[in-house]
Amino acid sequence: MLTQTGEYALRAMVYMARKPGEGFCGVKEIAASTGVPANYLAKILQQLARSKVLDSQKGFGGGFRLNRPREEITLFDVIDPLERVEKFDQCVLGQRLCNDQVACPLHDTWKAIKGQYLGSLHSTTLQDIADFRSKAEVLEHKSTSPALSKR
Amino acid sequence: MLTQTGEYALRAMVYMARKPGEGFCGVKEIAASTGVPANYLAKILQQLARSKVLDSQKGFGGGFRLNRPREEITLFDVIDPLERVEKFDQCVLGQRLCNDQVACPLHDTWKAIKGQYLGSLHSTTLQDIADFRSKAEVLEHKSTSPALSKR
DNA sequence: AGCGAAACGGACCTAGTTATCCTATTGTCG
DNA sequence: CGACAATAGGATAACTAGGTCCGTTTCGCT
Numbered sequence: 027m028l029t030q031t032g033e034y035a036l037r038a039m040v041y042m043a044r045k046p047g048e049g050f051c052g053v054k055e056i057a058a059s060t061g062v063p064a065n066y067l068a069k070i071l072q073q074l075a076r077s078k079v080l081d082s083q084k085g086f087g088g089g090f091r092l093n094r095p096r097e098e099i100t101l102f103d104v105i106d107p108l109e110r111v112e113k114f115d116q117c118v119l120g121q122r123l124c125n126d127q128v129a130c131p132l133h134d135t136w137k138a139i140k141g142q143y144l145g146s147l148h149s150t151t152l153q154d155i156a157d158f159r160s161k162a163e164v165l166e167h168k169s170t171s172p173a174l175s176k177r
Numbered sequence: 178m179l180t181q182t183g184e185y186a187l188r189a190m191v192y193m194a195r196k197p198g199e200g201f202c203g204v205k206e207i208a209a210s211t212g213v214p215a216n217y218l219a220k221i222l223q224q225l226a227r228s229k230v231l232d233s234q235k236g237f238g239g240g241f242r243l244n245r246p247r248e249e250i251t252l253f254d255v256i257d258p259l260e261r262v263e264k265f266d267q268c269v270l271g272q273r274l275c276n277d278q279v280a281c282p283l284h285d286t287w288k289a290i291k292g293q294y295l296g297s298l299h300s301t302t303l304q305d306i307a308d309f310r311s312k313a314e315v316l317e318h319k320s321t322s323p324a325l326s327k328r
Numbered sequence: 329a330g331c332g333a334a335a336c337g338g339a340c341c342t343a344g345t346t347a348t349c350c351t352a353t354t355g356t357c358g
Numbered sequence: 359c360g361a362c363a364a365t366a367g368g369a370t371a372a373c374t375a376g377g378t379c380c381g382t383t384t385c386g387c388t
Binding site: 053054068071072075087089090 | 332333334335336337
Binding site: 036040060062129131135139143158 | 178179184187188191195211212213252264265269270271280282283285286289290291293294297298301305306307309
């Protein structure tokens with residue numbers, strides 16, 4: 027479903043999206059909080075920076091931060107630069123020619139499955155994830171919730 | 178979305194499901210028709226035989242065949258024995274404890290995405306795929322279609 | 329200007345997946 | 359029974375993804 031790399035990227039992005047404030051956060055901090063190997067995470071974040079999802083800053087006090095507001099970054103934006111998405115366009119049965127007109131037996135079925143998946147990735151933003159509150163939290167703050175007025 | 182191995186398995190199974198007759202088909206035949214490396218395909222089919230999706234027969238005239246009627250084999254049955262499905266149960270964010278009660282921020286979202294995918298795999302049978310007719314075929318046989326009376 | 333903290337980039341190592349090859353083993357046919 | 363055709367299964371090679379290491383560059387701070 028997700029490669030290890032894609033999963034790591036998601037962990038880091040969710041971490042950053044949920045962290046209050048606008049400052050840069052360092053690789054070490056993110057790695058420690060998400061359990062991702064620091065050196066490898068650095069590579070991943072560099073790729074995300076290259077694809078303009080993240081913004082990076084060298085030197086003291088530097089690190090990474092979201093390059094756009096949370097609600098404008100989808101799960102697709104995070105995963106797309108890291109996984110072999112070109113395979114998505116290729117026919118599962120290996121036919122050279124396979125499209126809506128000339129289709130392999132699996133085409134319609136697989137197109138639907140693929141569509142659902144990509145649709146979900148495209149329609150879910152980091153905002154949606156960041157807004158999440160566990161049931162425990164919801165119960166705890168049910169009556170006197172200041173956090174919900176954020177919006 | 179699918180590993181190479183899973184894709185190859187699907188190709189072979191669709192081929193067998195669409196092939197008329199009940200006899201065994203050899204690895205070489207399937208490999209030639211689906212473009213899958215023959216030796217590797219043999220390994221895959223052996224695994225599918227071990228997981229009771231296929232039936233195998235050694236010796237002259239031997240090969241593989243579906244172990245159950247087409248309509249009782251789902252895409253999930255084909256892919257499940259070959260891919261690391263245990264990962265599906267693990268929290269994407271890496272939390273040791275993550276379930277409906279105590280959940281990570283991604284839990285609900287990812288559960289939905291996963292559910293759609295697995296649901297599709299479970300609800301699509303080889304019969305559904307085998308029944309497929311391309312638009313060209315549909316047009317060709319539109320008026321005098323004997324094939325549709327199969328059911 | 330000099331120091332240290334960070335990302336950047338390249339080289340390299342490791343492990344898992346994909347693919348090949350070779351030797352059994354088991355079946356059919358003459 | 360012997361020849362042959364097929365799967366079964368083990369060993370191994372090739373490739374790719376995952377992961378580490380180290381020197382370089384860029385920045386903030388004093």
